[in-house]
Amino acid sequence: MRHNRSMPRATIIPQLAYPDVTAAADWLCTTFGFTVRLRIANHRAQLNVGDGAIVVMEQRPGQRPFAHSLMIRVEDANAHHARSVQAGLRILSPPTDYPYGERQYTVEDFAGHSWTFSQSIADVDPLDWGGEPGEL
């Protein structure tokens, strides 16, 4: 799989929503011993967890408490998307290229869980799009 400095290396990346991302990231690092990999202003943070990672993201109005989703790194987002479409799943967002070097789409599974599948399309320095690197 292509390496992208703006993306954790882990294949499976849980995304957890909190009302205050900065406070949550600080709490998780202090209490559970995680380290900050990358901060994106005050609305997202990637945390290193052993050889894996999680993303702390801003909880939006209307989301249920403790909203979560999973991000999965894949080789080919378009092919994966086509498979989901063929399976008749609800696509929450179509494959789209983002400035941080990822092509992503989001789909809902049969039980209502949200999954974001992400393909690294470039190795992008987080500084190029406003990320604040920690321990990359």
Next chain:
Amino acid sequence: MWCDNSDVSLAEQSTPIPSKLTAAEAIRSMLDERDRLGYEANPQQAEEFRPWEDVAAWPDD
């Protein structure tokens, strides 16, 4: 001269330079819009909160 009013310096002063924060906020807008469309397509149902409310309820004294 330390107080130079040349065209170059004026041009530099008048050109907005994207900051790190601006770029990060642009990412936020992009992802928020993606989430918003997703939630619009899949609005939260009131019943989804019930299991949480049951667990979170304080027991009666």
